[in-house]
Amino acid sequence: MDSSRYIAKHVVNLPKSGIRDFFEVVAKMKDVISLGIGEPDFDTPWHIREAAIYALEKGRTHYTSNLGLIELRRAISKYVEKNFFIGYRPEDEILVTVGVSEALDIAFRALVNPGDKVMFHQPCYVSYSPSITLVHGEAVPVPTYAKDNFALTAEALRAAWQPGAKLLVLNLPCNPTGGTCDRAQIEAIAKFAVEKDLLVLSDEIYSELTFEGVHTSIASLPGMKERVIFLHGFSKAFAMTGWRIGYACGPAALIEAMMKVHQYSMMCAPILSQEAAIEALLRGEDAMKKMRDQYQRRRDFIVRRFNEIGLKCHLPRGSFYAFPDVSLTGQNEKDFAIGLLQAEKVAMVPGTAFGANGSGFCRACFATSYEQLIEAGNRIERHVQSIVAKK
Amino acid sequence: MKPIVKLLLEGGSLNTAQMAQVLKLSEADVNRQLDELKEQRVLLGFRPVLNLTREDSGVVRAVIEVRITPERGGGFNRLAERISRFDEVESCYLMSGGYDLLVFVNGASLQKVAAFVSEKLSTIEGVLSTATHFMLRSYKENGFLLEGQAEENERLKVAP
Numbered sequence: 001m002d003s004s005r006y007i008a009k010h011v012v013n014l015p016k017s018g019i020r021d022f023f024e025v026v027a028k029m030k031d032v033i034s035l036g037i038g039e040p041d042f043d044t045p046w047h048i049r050e051a052a053i054y055a056l057e058k059g060r061t062h063y064t065s066n067l068g069l070i071e072l073r074r075a076i077s078k079y080v081e082k083n084f085f086i087g088y089r090p091e092d093e094i095l096v097t098v099g100v101s102e103a104l105d106i107a108f109r110a111l112v113n114p115g116d117k118v119m120f121h122q123p124c125y126v127s128y129s130p131s132i133t134l135v136h137g138e139a140v141p142v143p144t145y146a147k148d149n150f151a152l153t154a155e156a157l158r159a160a161w162q163p164g165a166k167l168l169v170l171n172l173p174c175n176p177t178g179g180t181c182d183r184a185q186i187e188a189i190a191k192f193a194v195e196k197d198l199l200v201l202s203d204e205i206y207s208e209l210t211f212e213g214v215h216t217s218i219a220s221l222p223g224m225k226e227r228v229i230f231l232h233g234f235s236k237a238f239a240m241t242g243w244r245i246g247y248a249c250g251p252a253a254l255i256e257a258m259m260k261v262h263q264y265s266m267m268c269a270p271i272l273s274q275e276a277a278i279e280a281l282l283r284g285e286d287a288m289k290k291m292r293d294q295y296q297r298r299r300d301f302i303v304r305r306f307n308e309i310g311l312k313c314h315l316p317r318g319s320f321y322a323f324p325d326v327s328l329t330g331q332n333e334k335d336f337a338i339g340l341l342q343a344e345k346v347a348m349v350p351g352t353a354f355g356a357n358g359s360g361f362c363r364a365c366f367a368t369s370y371e372q373l374i375e376a377g378n379r380i381e382r383h384v385q386s387i388v389a390k391k
Numbered sequence: 392m393k394p395i396v397k398l399l400l401e402g403g404s405l406n407t408a409q410m411a412q413v414l415k416l417s418e419a420d421v422n423r424q425l426d427e428l429k430e431q432r433v434l435l436g437f438r439p440v441l442n443l444t445r446e447d448s449g450v451v452r453a454v455i456e457v458r459i460t461p462e463r464g465g466g467f468n469r470l471a472e473r474i475s476r477f478d479e480v481e482s483c484y485l486m487s488g489g490y491d492l493l494v495f496v497n498g499a500s501l502q503k504v505a506a507f508v509s510e511k512l513s514t515i516e517g518v519l520s521t522a523t524h525f526m527l528r529s530y531k532e533n534g535f536l537l538e539g540q541a542e543e544n545e546r547l548k549v550a551p
Contacts, residue, residue, distance in 0.1 A: 027548055
């Protein structure tokens with residue numbers, strides 16, 4: 001029997017993640033230096049892990065409120081107020097989710113009618129476009145450019161805008177480019193959102209990892225709180241990817257709508273992850289800042305190396321990704337990444353895995369040890385020189 | 392903190408050539424800066440961190456609480472420095488609280504450590520009392536866990 005005929009059409013047509021293809025190749029190789037991992041190399045700080053162990057010992061093994069533990073929502077409320085200057089009520093404006101991934105998914109499911117248009121900037125995180133397709137929405141990508149250091153501009157938004165656009169997804173700082181926007185640029189985006197009556201979903205998962213200047217949340221701008229769902233989590237800043245824990249903050253009516261979807265699908269985020277998250281918010285700041293400082297120094301090193309090698313690379317203001325331009329080699333990003341992997345066993349992810357306009361670029365995660373970065377830099381240099389010599 | 396000091400603390404076992412790459416200096420410059428740090432007594436030296444139970448070294452280690460008489464002019468310094476000079480003394484700290492110096496001592500055997508305490512340390516004029524605690528087992532040395540850190544975490548090689 002051909003069981004595949006049961007699969008829904010929009011899922012059949014969903015493209016496989018480009019990362020997945022690349023993963024298959026890398027997984028078969030030994031001794032690879034991987035700059036392809038989208039997560040911190042640090043394990044979760046011990047005090048956070050220990051808090052979860054303690055909770056487990058105390059028998060904290062039950063369902064929580066659909067919205068999440070009230071202690072956690074209170075801690076989130078304080079944290080967001082202190083660091084992002086936005087006040088959310090723990091009782092009805094905050095929803096604890098299974099990572100930002102779930103928060104985005106349920107936001108789309110709660111907000112998008114079939115045919116509604118959702119704008120998002122590209123290159124971007126791999127799941128935005130498919131998540132929109134899964135709710136029968138229409139994805140409207142907005143390009144960001146190397147010349148702007150991959151900041152999103154209001155001009156690009158205006159050029160890409162189509163009638164029927166309802167939502168705008170932001171991810172600043174951005175995976176995979178490390179691009180972000182300064183306050184003036186955020187203000188211009190906010191103005192555009194108001195003009196076109198767009199609701200903004202702002203995925204700020206990398207916000208703590210902003211190295212230069214101050215991170216500005218669009219929700220903190222005057223009048224914008226009512227128009228923004230603020231999405232955040234613990235994975236990147238607190239090195240908690242495997243815990244799958246995040247949250248959404250926004251107007252009570254929208255949080256309530258998202259909560260409906262959440263309660264019928266997820267019930268609640270895992271309680272141990274919620275307990276760990278409380279510890280992270282209350283006492284995790286020092287460890288987080290220490291990790292951030294290390295990322296920053298590693299960023300400075302690897303970006304400098306890319307530029308020395310001749311792979312033009314802007315200085316990413318946030319995140320732990322460098323996004324070098326590999327077009328100097330005369331190869332496209334896929335051929336370059338595969339060639340580099342085969343010749344020198346260094347893995348970088350081809351930029352097109354993050355959208356068509358990632359063409360010509362590769363993503364290199366610098367959340368790894370100095371030894372690995374130094375060796376990777378030397379190998380990439382050797383590879384680029386051998387390609388250029390053959391040309 | 393100077394970039395080179397940060398790198399020393401963070402970079403684990405980078406050699407000087409690798410440090411030169413990270414700091415964008417020549418290797419000679421790295422060596423010069425390291426020499427300067429040594430001259431300034433900021434960088435005192437490098438030592439390996441060993442799990443001595445694996446090496447079957449037979450080394451006995453003890454922590455000794457020492458009460459001493461402070462002196463006019465020098466306070467505790469002269470005696471503390473004098474005690475620190477013994478080869479057996481690994482580290483020596485002035486403490487607040489119920490005693491004055493905390494002295495970490497290494498010896499080839501229990502008898503040798505005991506002899507150091509009774510014959511050398513206690514007999515120094517100004518030393519009022521000592522309380523010796525022998526170490527039974529080590530769980531963490533200089534930031535390294537002795538057990539339980541060895542297994543390599545299985546991470547995905549590529550992730551979004």
